[in-house]
Amino acid sequence: DQQVKQNSPSLSVQEGRISILNCDYTNSMFDYFLWYKKYPAEGPTFLISISSIKDKNEDGRFTVFLNKSAKHLSLHIVPSQPGDSAVYFCAASTGGSGGSNYKLTFGKGTLLTVNP
Amino acid sequence: DGGITQSPKYLFRKEGQNVTLSCEQNLNHDAMYWYRQDPGQGLRLIYYSQIVNDFQKGDIAEGYSVSREKKESFPLTVTSAQKNPTAFYLCASRAGNTGELFFGEGSRLTVL
Numbered sequence: 319d320q321q322v323k324q325n326s327p328s329l330s331v332q333e334g335r336i337s338i339l340n341c342d343y344t345n346s347m348f349d350y351f352l353w354y355k356k357y358p359a360e361g362p363t364f365l366i367s368i369s370s371i372k373d374k375n376e377d378g379r380f381t382v383f384l385n386k387s388a389k390h391l392s393l394h395i396v397p398s399q400p401g402d403s404a405v406y407f408c409a410a411s412t413g414g415s416g417g418s419n420y421k422l423t424f425g426k427g428t429l430l431t432v433n434p
Numbered sequence: 435d436g437g438i439t440q441s442p443k444y445l446f447r448k449e450g451q452n453v454t455l456s457c458e459q460n461l462n463h464d465a466m467y468w469y470r471q472d473p474g475q476g477l478r479l480i481y482y483s484q485i486v487n488d489f490q491k492g493d494i495a496e497g498y499s500v501s502r503e504k505k506e507s508f509p510l511t512v513t514s515a516q517k518n519p520t521a522f523y524l525c526a527s528r529a530g531n532t533g534e535l536f537f538g539e540g541s542r543l544t545v546l
Contacts (some may be wrong), residue, residue: 327474361438361524361537362477407476411533420465420484420528422494422535426476427456 321345322410324425332433337395339428341408344389348410352422353382353393356405365406366393398432405429436461438538440525445543447519453512455541457525465528467506467535470494470521477524483508512543519545 323342331337342415349370354362368382368391370377375382381394395402408425438459447453459466465484469477469492479492483502497516502508508527512519522542526535 324476352533354537358520359540359542361526361539363537364534367533409477420533421467421479421482423479424469424477426474 319344320426321348322408322425324406324408324428326428327426328429328431330431330433331398333400334397335415337393337402337429337430337432339393339395339406339408341393341425342389343391343410345410345412345423346389347412349412349413350411351382351384351391352409352411353380353423354407354409355402356407356427362407381431382404394431398430400432400434403430403432438525438527438536440523440541442536443539444543445541447543447545449545450514452514453519453543455510455512455523455525455543457508457538458506459508459511459525459527459536459538460506461529462505463527463536464498464505464530466502467519467526467528468492468498468500468508468510469524469526471540472521480510480523504505519543 352367353365356362366377366380383392405427407427409422441456467482468480478494479502483489499511524540525538
């Protein structure tokens with residue numbers, strides 16, 4: 319049973335517009351959420367995270383929103399750039415941002431294509 | 435520079451052979467992880483280790499083994515018992531009090 323779901327396998331947007339990537343989770347014990355970006359044949363790189371005590375976290379062009387009641391989070395990229403084209407993974411954990419037995423559960427990813 | 439080094443980057447093996455993938459980190463991180471990526475499957479956790487000489491099974495540990503004799507090293511052995519070993523393998527590490535995992539470049543294993 320998949321606990322972290324990214325229901326859109328792909329998303330295409332125009333350069334300069336907003337990209338919105340969505341993620342849903344089923345485990346109500348998840349309390350820390352992260353977004354990773356991945357290029358082909360490379361390891362994922364960390365983008366942004368959010369704790370369940372917040373509903374928004376912003377870092378430059380990247381903003382993550384968390385709706386705990388809906389068990390939903392989203393990543394907004396504004397403005398989108400061609401270099402943002404990659405696979406984006408949503409991940410979640412229990413026990414805060416670093417307790418013992420800490421591990422991340424990942425979604426299947428969404429391929430974002432930003433067209434010039 | 436500090437980071438995580440996985441080797442080899444590409445590996446071909448015959449069916450039935452055991453294969454060991456190397457993962458070394460010089461970040462002084464306590465925790466290390468092995469994930470597997472298959473097309474359309476995201477990243478699935480194989481094994482993880484919070485400290486030296488201790489490790490736990492992840493969601494898909496069958497057919498794999500690990501060791502953690504040194505803080506810097508967390509090798510993964512893909513045994514002949516693993517039914518579908520062809521995949522992209524990712525090693526990661528984490529500092530003790532943070533939630534962010536740092537990933538290596540990955541190793542692509544192809545079993546012929």
